[in-house]
Amino acid sequence: MKIGVIGAGAGGLHLGLFLQKHGVETMLFSERTPDEIRSSRLPNTAIHWHNVVSHDRELGVDHWEGGQVCNYFWVGGGGLPEPLVFQGNFKAKSQIVDNRMYCATLLEDYIKRGGAVSYGHIQADDLTGLSEKHDLVVISSGRGSLTELFPRVPEYSLTKPQRLLCTGIYRGITNREPEGLGINFLIGTGEFYEMPYLTFDGKHTALFIFIVPGGSWEVLMGNRYDDDPKKFNATVLGLITEHFPHIRERIRETEFGLRSNLDILQGSITPTVRRAYAQLPNGKYVIAIGDLHAVNDPLTGQGVGCATNGAFVVGQAILDDGLAFDERFCKRVEEQMWSWTGDATAWNNYMLQVPPAPNTVDLILAAAKNQTLADAFADNFAAPTKNWNVMATLERSRNLLHMLGMGSPMIDAALTSKAGTA
Ligand SMILES: Cc1cc2nc3c(=O)[nH]c(=O)nc-3n(C[C@H](O)[C@H](O)[C@H](O)COP(=O)(O)OP(=O)(O)OC[C@H]3O[C@@H](n4cnc5c(N)ncnc54)[C@H](O)[C@@H]3O)c2cc1C
Known part of the structure; x- marks a missing residue:
């Protein structure tokens, strides 16, 4: 048996390493050599929650020490009299390693x-030819390539970006101890993530700004680092000074700025789900995993988890059933991948709502007062099904809050108004 895997991102690499570990002959098609990957532009600033780290461990590629033990939440705006500040602890460490280092090393x-x-x-x-030379071709080419083969699923896709994205690696910020991801929600305006970031010359900080379109932070998008680095750095510093004094107090102003002109990414993503398999003109099937199957806004950081889950599902299916890589095989793989990716997508899209849904507000208000809830909410970024189980309906969230002896004022108001209009 010989499997072709296209793409050397998280999904393709985990699948290649998984098949290799289990003795399946694999050909990995990579656009770039490890050195070319290392010297490329920043492709993302992805946090790997502990579900991803545990897959790294299983594949023997967990090279990086340390990691984050918690999310530091700060929630302001939206009529709150004072910002809510709380910490949610993880059961196991997450890791934020420069994706270029990560992918080059795994390759x-x-x-x-x-x-x-x-x-x-x-x-x-090229795909038909490749499918003749391999028993199965699995494609993990990310969000921008070979997409035309896999039909979009409108039911689960959005039609436009929900956030404008501006992320980069900065010098001059002292990271918090213990190390954690700073998640700052400024309701109605956007989110600002502060991420201790391990890159080529050690630990710096990624600042990831999620901008609600049309809001006051949109000014950043017209402000290109390459056009005027000083102005760009000053704009980011100004935004921090205005909204986030708890970050500003850890900034060394004379050192503050983007680490290099390759360390920035500005753009947006339209959350899109595609069918996970397609038939080629010669009758053979190809399978899509990772962003090619479902690309999400990075708000809750679900992309790598979906990609590596897809890799493990496809890999295990190849081991369990190599009889025929036919439609039956592909359908089953798609269903199994969807049980993770579907919940990750639904939860992520729900969290993108502006204004936030009533149960999002009540749960966050409650998490600020209840450590068990705060820990579960933070840890379940690594298990999106668990967070979606709680948030999929107002009734589910209300029942959990009542079990914890907490109120649900926004949910109650929404349910009452729904009953009134029914
Ligand atoms: C700014 C930003 C922040 C993010 N933050 C997070 C986060 O915090 N947590 C998280 O889990 N996810 C995050 N994501 C999402 C995450 O980066 C992706 O979901 C993940 O990288 C998907 O992995 P993949 O293997 O599907 O695709 P990719 O990582 O995009 O890899 C695709 C690979 O295929 C190669 N390729 C493409 N086309 C071809 C071709 N035609 N032939 C050969 N090779 C090809 C590319 O060079 C690349 O190496 C973020 C994304 C962005 C943009």
Whole structure:
């Protein structure tokens, strides 16, 4: 049996390493060599929640020490008299490692262990030929390539971006101890994440700004670092000074600024779900995993978890059922992937709502007062089904809050008004 895997991001690498570990012959198609990956522009500033770290461990590629033990939440605006400040602790550490270092290192691991790699950009026209040379081709080419093959699923997709995104690696910020991800919600305006960030020359800080379109932070998007680095840095510092004194007090002003002109990404994502398999003109099937299958706004950081879950689902299915990589095989894989990715997508899209839904508000108000709830909410960024189980309906959230002896004023008002209009 020989499997072709296209794409050397988190999804493709985890699948390649998984199959290699289980003795399945694999050809990994990578656009770039490890050195080219290292010297590329920042592709994301992804946190790997502990579900991803545990897959790294299982594959023997958990190279990085340390990590984050909690989320530090700060919630302001939206008519709150005072910001809510609370900490949610994880059961196991998350990690924020520069994706370029991460992918280059995992690709080298795969090669050192004897894995075969073919370098180059695969075109849609190449797929039929590749499918003849492999029993199955799995594609993990991310959100911008080979998408046309896999039909969009309108039911689960949004039609426009919900946030404008501006993320980069900065010098001159002292990270908090114990190390954690700073999640700052300024209701109605956007979110500001402060992330201790391990990159090529040690630990710095990624500042990830999620901008509600049309809001006051949109000014950042017209402000390109390359056009005027000083102005860009001053704009970011001004935003922090205005809204987040708890971050400002840890900034060394003379050192503050973007680490390099490659360390910034500005853009937006339209959350899109596609079918996870497609039939080629020769009748053979190809499977999509990761962002190619479902691309989400990074708000709750679910992309890598979905990609690695997809890799493990497909990998295990190949081990369990190599009889035929037919439609039956593909359908089952799609269903299994969706049980994780569907909940991650639904929860993430729910959290993007502006203004936030009544149960989001009540749960956050309650988490600020109840450590058990705060810990569960934070830890379940690594288990999106658990957070979605709580938030999928107003009644579910209300029942949990009442079990914890807490009130649900916004939910109650919404349910009363719904009953009144019914
Ligand atoms: C700004 C930002 C922040 C994010 N933050 C988080 C976060 O905190 N947590 C989280 O879990 N996720 C986060 N994500 C999402 C996460 O980065 C993606 O979900 C994840 O990288 C998807 O992995 P993938 O393997 O599907 O695709 P990718 O990581 O995009 O990898 C695709 C690979 O395929 C290669 N490729 C593409 N086309 C071809 C081709 N035609 N031929 C050969 N190779 C090809 C590319 O070079 C690349 O190496 C973030 C994304 C962004 C943009």
